[in-house]
Amino acid sequence: MKTEDEIAIELSDRVVEVSRSAIETFGVECQLMKSIEELAELGASLCRYLVDPDSLSNLASVHEELADVTIMTTQLNMIMDDESVCEVIREKLDRLESKIAEEKKGDG
Ligand SMILES: [Mg+2]
Numbered sequence: 001m002k003t004e005d006e007i008a009i010e011l012s013d014r015v016v017e018v019s020r021s022a023i024e025t026f027g028v029e030c031q032l033m034k035s036i037e038e039l040a041e042l043g044a045s046l047c048r049y050l051v052d053p054d055s056l057s058n059l060a061s062v063h064e065e066l067a068d069v070t071i072m073t074t075q076l077n078m079i080m081d082d083e084s085v086c087e088v089i090r091e092k093l094d095r096l097e098s099k100i101a102e103e104k105k106g107d108g
Contacts, residue, residue: 019074031075038068 002010023031042065049058077085 015071015074019071019078023075023078028079031072031079035072035076038065038072041065042069 026034042062045058045061045065049055049062052058
Protein backbone atom coordinates (compact mmCIF):
# COMPACT_ATOMS: atom_id res chain seq x y z
CA MET A 1 0.00 0.00 0.00
CA LYS A 2 1.27 3.46 -0.92
CA THR A 3 1.93 6.08 1.74
CA GLU A 4 0.24 9.51 1.66
CA ASP A 5 3.59 11.02 0.62
CA GLU A 6 3.98 8.56 -2.27
CA ILE A 7 0.44 9.27 -3.47
CA ALA A 8 1.05 13.05 -3.20
CA ILE A 9 4.29 12.81 -5.21
CA GLU A 10 2.68 10.60 -7.88
CA LEU A 11 -0.31 12.95 -8.16
CA SER A 12 1.95 15.99 -8.26
CA ASP A 13 4.04 14.51 -11.09
CA ARG A 14 0.87 13.80 -13.06
CA VAL A 15 -0.54 17.30 -12.45
CA VAL A 16 2.71 18.82 -13.76
CA GLU A 17 2.77 16.53 -16.80
CA VAL A 18 -0.87 17.12 -17.80
CA SER A 19 -0.63 20.85 -16.99
CA ARG A 20 2.32 21.25 -19.36
CA SER A 21 0.34 19.44 -22.05
CA ALA A 22 -2.76 21.61 -21.46
CA ILE A 23 -0.77 24.84 -21.89
CA GLU A 24 0.84 23.51 -25.09
CA THR A 25 -2.51 22.30 -26.46
CA PHE A 26 -4.90 25.12 -25.50
CA GLY A 27 -2.48 28.05 -25.20
CA VAL A 28 -1.59 30.50 -22.44
CA GLU A 29 -4.53 32.90 -22.90
CA CYS A 30 -7.11 30.11 -22.77
CA GLN A 31 -5.57 28.63 -19.61
CA LEU A 32 -5.42 32.06 -17.94
CA MET A 33 -9.17 32.48 -18.62
CA LYS A 34 -9.80 28.96 -17.31
CA SER A 35 -7.84 29.83 -14.15
CA ILE A 36 -10.03 32.88 -13.50
CA GLU A 37 -13.15 30.73 -13.99
CA GLU A 38 -11.94 27.97 -11.65
CA LEU A 39 -10.82 30.42 -8.93
CA ALA A 40 -14.27 32.05 -9.01
CA GLU A 41 -15.95 28.64 -8.81
CA LEU A 42 -13.90 27.73 -5.74
CA GLY A 43 -14.84 31.03 -4.08
CA ALA A 44 -18.53 30.41 -4.77
CA SER A 45 -18.38 26.82 -3.51
CA LEU A 46 -16.62 27.91 -0.29
CA CYS A 47 -19.38 30.51 0.30
CA ARG A 48 -22.07 27.82 -0.12
CA TYR A 49 -20.12 25.54 2.24
CA LEU A 50 -19.88 28.26 4.90
CA VAL A 51 -23.63 28.91 4.66
CA ASP A 52 -24.45 25.18 5.01
CA PRO A 53 -21.42 23.16 6.19
CA ASP A 54 -23.55 20.06 6.86
CA SER A 55 -24.50 19.70 3.20
CA LEU A 56 -22.62 16.81 1.61
CA SER A 57 -23.15 18.28 -1.86
CA ASN A 58 -21.55 21.56 -0.71
CA LEU A 59 -18.56 19.61 0.60
CA ALA A 60 -18.32 17.61 -2.63
CA SER A 61 -18.43 20.85 -4.59
CA VAL A 62 -15.53 22.28 -2.54
CA HIS A 63 -13.52 19.10 -3.22
CA GLU A 64 -14.19 19.36 -6.95
CA GLU A 65 -13.36 23.06 -7.22
CA LEU A 66 -10.28 22.67 -5.03
CA ALA A 67 -9.06 19.96 -7.41
CA ASP A 68 -9.70 22.26 -10.38
CA VAL A 69 -7.84 25.14 -8.71
CA THR A 70 -4.92 22.90 -7.77
CA ILE A 71 -4.54 21.93 -11.42
CA MET A 72 -4.93 25.53 -12.59
CA THR A 73 -2.47 26.99 -10.06
CA THR A 74 0.09 24.51 -11.32
CA GLN A 75 -0.47 25.87 -14.81
CA LEU A 76 -0.32 29.47 -13.52
CA ASN A 77 3.02 28.73 -11.87
CA MET A 78 4.35 27.40 -15.18
CA ILE A 79 3.00 30.34 -17.17
CA MET A 80 4.22 32.98 -14.69
CA ASP A 81 7.72 31.45 -14.26
CA ASP A 82 8.01 28.75 -11.63
CA GLU A 83 11.35 29.89 -10.21
CA SER A 84 10.21 33.48 -9.59
CA VAL A 85 7.06 32.20 -7.89
CA CYS A 86 9.13 29.78 -5.77
CA GLU A 87 11.31 32.64 -4.56
CA VAL A 88 8.25 34.63 -3.43
CA ILE A 89 6.80 31.50 -1.80
CA ARG A 90 10.03 31.07 0.21
CA GLU A 91 9.84 34.69 1.41
CA LYS A 92 6.17 34.37 2.33
CA LEU A 93 6.77 31.07 4.18
CA ASP A 94 9.57 32.76 6.16
CA ARG A 95 7.17 35.56 7.11
CA LEU A 96 4.38 33.09 8.00
CA GLU A 97 6.77 31.05 10.17
CA SER A 98 7.74 34.22 12.03
CA LYS A 99 4.09 35.10 12.62
CA ILE A 100 3.39 31.56 13.88
CA ALA A 101 6.36 31.76 16.25
CA GLU A 102 5.16 35.16 17.52
CA GLU A 103 1.64 33.81 18.04
CA LYS A 104 2.98 30.78 19.96
CA LYS A 105 5.13 33.04 22.15
CA GLY A 106 2.00 35.04 22.98
CA ASP A 107 0.19 31.86 24.06
CA GLY A 108 2.90 30.89 26.56
MG1 LIG B 1 -14.61 23.98 -11.60
